[in-house]
Amino acid sequence: MSDTEIQEIDDGLELARKMAEEEEGIGRKPLGFEKWVIPFIAVTWSLFQLSIASWLILDSTYIRSIHLGFALLIVFLNFPFFRKKKFGLRFLSATKRIPVFDYIIAIVACLSALYIVLDFEGITTRYGAPIQRDIVIGILLTILLLEAARRVIGPALPIIAIFFCAYAFLGPHMPDVLAFKGVSLNRFVGQMTMSTEGIYGIPLDVSATIVFLFVLFGAMLDKAGAGHYFIQLALSLLGGFKGGPAKAAIMGSGLTGMVSGSSIANIVTTGTFTIPMMKKVGYPATKAAAVEVAASTDGQLAPPIMGAAAFIIAEYVNVPYVEVIKAAAIPAFASYAALFYIVHIEASKLGLRGMPRNELPVFFKTFLSGIHFMIPIALLLYELVVVRHSPELAAFRAIGLMVLVMILQEPVKAYIAKKPIGPAIKKSIVDIFAAFASGARNMVSVALATAAAGIIVGVVSLGLGGLITEIIDVVSMGNIYLMLVITAFASLIIGMGLPTTATYIVMASLTAPAIVTIAGAQDWFVPLMSAHLFCFYFGILADDTPPVGLAAYAAAAIAKSPPIATGLQGFMYDIRTAILPFMFIFNSDLILHEITSWSQAILIFAMACIGNFAFASATQGWFVARNRIWEIPLFLSVTICAMRPDAIASLVGLPHDQRYYVYPVALVIFGILYLLQRPRIPKGEGRTAREAFEGVNHS
Structure with a gap:
């Protein structure tokens, strides 16, 4: 391999890592003492979340408010107003320092989020009749939340939220079919910022109480080296079969995706190894990248974690979390089985074999080298599925065991290698705190997505729900099949600019009740779980849908393939996933209903x-x-x-x-x-x- 080719690969990996860092929540990289400010806040946030999962008892509203306060604080300190220099104002795009301007905004935003806690008794007594201070701070919080979401997620979610807010006020002036009685400013502020029906709603509660712990658990696994272990284990098992590296990519991405919940992070973790190996055995660059995209995207479908949305589904449908796992199991595993089948087909079409066994890791040696990673995962599954403890308790105990694993891992390695134990213990402690910081940074986009989507949910619950069902009924002409197609396309389009969790919340709020209602009017029984999973699936598929699918861009950067062509090929592989929601909407056997x-x-x-x-x-x-x-x-x-x-x-x-x-x-x-x-x-x-x-x- 020439120096030019090596340099191109390194450049691609660097670009993919930058995309992963952006999704992880690494924006600025300040110098001097300021480089410790954001990690300190992030670690403090993680310790707070671990406290409320164990010994600290707080009201649910307090937890949501503090959770959002931490997220807003980190965003405004971590992400500049502009990604690139504009208008000659350097402080708006500073990346090597944190401007005073952003310190001020961060503190104001944090205090705005905490206002419901700071004046909790007063707010509860005057709900429905806010005073001027409530209105000013409520509007300020809404504006700063949308600005924070723009900085970390992009403009799509804030634009959609602003559209809904405008609709809430302009409803009386809309055409007849879209007309809505509208709301007053007092009612809007009361709903959004003084109750748990808007910004502080169910999605933010799930983010604050459950999702954070699972994201933290995934960050600890990643920091400990589990991602590399999973891909080596997959290669040792499957690398020698026809198209082996592609099959190993699917298995490795599935294992990583169970605890990651991020398509791009999954691609960077596993694709770094698997994409070059796929190209080595003969897969074209576009197809190698597309396989990794399809595998990493579907990682969010795999029980038991399924990204953040799975926990929100449980709350919306009002069922135990294990019921969501049960419902999602057959579609997810059938989708993965079909992806194995597709890469086998591709290998047959291209006339490929696997890698020589002497170039692959030895299975038992590889398995034993990282068996300690399996213990916390096994405990998590046992807690969730067998004894059926709450997701919060299961994740907390798994994190506790993961801390023990990380403390012992480096000293044991040092002892076996006959190296000093002291530096190894120090590295273990540093890795644990680095994982705490990484987990909190990963959570910023989730917390802001759930809070900002809460604005849309809040507007819908102000009285728009029935109207939206009526509008959807008119647009689809009462045809359930046409309505499902419209919902699928809307999810793909909206999902191009939103995280999967936000896409699911928005589409489920708007369309899930309508799917059940319109199907019922046509004598179809559609379980509410099916409708929510339908929205969830197409929100995830948006990750590799051209022209915006970010997962395809990350994989293409590693493979040095055209991003649009990679996205199209990945979408062709994912068509087998796209038919599943249409099937389980009408055949509830596929989600094991009853x-x-x-x-x-x-x-x-x-x-x-x-x-x-x-x-x-x-x-x-x-x-x-x-x-x-x-x-x-x-x-x-x-x-x-x-x-x-x-x-x-x-x-x-x-x-x-x-x-x-x-x-x-x-x-x-x-x-x-x-x-x-x-x-x-x-x-x-x-x-x-x-x-x-x-x-x-x-x-």
Whole structure:
């Protein structure tokens, strides 16, 4: 590899890391004593969150207010007003220092968020009749919150929030179909900043009590080196199979995504290793990057963590968190199984093999080298799924065990290597506090997204909910299928500029009740869980949707591939995920609604995988050989039979409780397609990784 190629790879990695740092919440890098200001606040925030999860008992409103206060303080100190110098005003884009201007704004914003705590008794007694001070501080908080969201998330969410706020006041002047009685300034401020129905609503509560702990746990795993361990473990298991590095990327990204909740951070953690390896065995740069995008994006679908939105779903649907895990399990794992299938197809089309075993890590040695990372994760799963403790308690105990692991990890390594123990203990302590700071910084965007989205939720709850359902009904002409398509496209478009959590909150607030209502009017029963998961899925898919999908840009930077082409290819891989929400909206078996039998659940999962495999073959143009045009409808029929047996049973007159008799039809058609394509399987299609790398024996 030439020096130029090495330099290009390093430049790509640096660009991807910068994108990850921006998402993590690293904006300014001040010099001198100021470099400790933001980490000190971040560590203090983490210690506060750990305190309320253990010994510190506070009212829920206090917790939300302090949580938001910390986030606003960090944002205004950490992110300049402009990313680049404009209008000749250097202090508005300073990155090496924190201007006095931002210190003042940060303190004012923090105190505005804390106002509900500072005058809690007074505010509770005059709710609905705010005094002038309440109105001034309420408006100030709303403006500063939207400005903070603009700095860290971008302009999309503030613009949408401003639009809703304007609609709340201008409703009486809108055309008849959009007309709304409007609200007074007193009622608006009371709703948004003096109650728990606006900024301090359920999303911010979930961010403050649950999500922070899981993000902190993920940051500690990352700082301890678990991300590298996961990818090495995946390579040791799967690297030698056909298209092995791509399969390892999927497994590694799935393991990392369970605790990460960030597509870009996932790509930087795993893609740094897997994308060059995929290119080495023969994957084109665009496809190598697209595989990493699809795998990292879907990491947020994987139970038990599923990013921040999963906990908000539990609150909105009013079910235990384990019910969300249960509902999300089959679609998520079927989606991942289909992605394994797709990369296998791609390897077959390209005539690739895996990496030579002598170039891969040894499995048992690799597994044992990081088995200590599995212990806190196992404890977390045990607490969540087996004994069913609250997510807060489960995460707190897992963090406690992770602290112990991090304290012991470096000294044990030093002892084995016969090095001094003292410096190793010091490094362990530094790593723990660095993880605390990183976890808090990661939380800034989540806290601001949930608080700013709370403005939209608050406006909707002021009386717009019924009107929005009516408008959606008119736009979709009362057709549930058209409404779902509109909702999916709206989620993709809105999600291009928003974090997945904010996209879910906005779309769920606007459309989830409408989906259930309009479906009910057409004699379809759609569980509320299905409607919320529908919004959640398409919010996540926006991460790799061109032209804005940031995950595609990060992967393209590492692979040195065109970002738009990478996004398009990633979206083509993710189409198999996009059909799942449409399926479980109408077939609630896929989210295990009212299904308690393990055997029935396993059957549904197996057939969901078959259906997704068939759909992947139809869209990728390959099964065991290249498809012929007339075979595509047969693959799609397998998908329908496997995922919507209820619809087929209804068509042929079978009662609903006999719908599973349709499954053998799907298997028979799939088997026939295999027999038809088997004679066309390319002979001698494979080549070794070494041959691919050296560019010889191309088929």
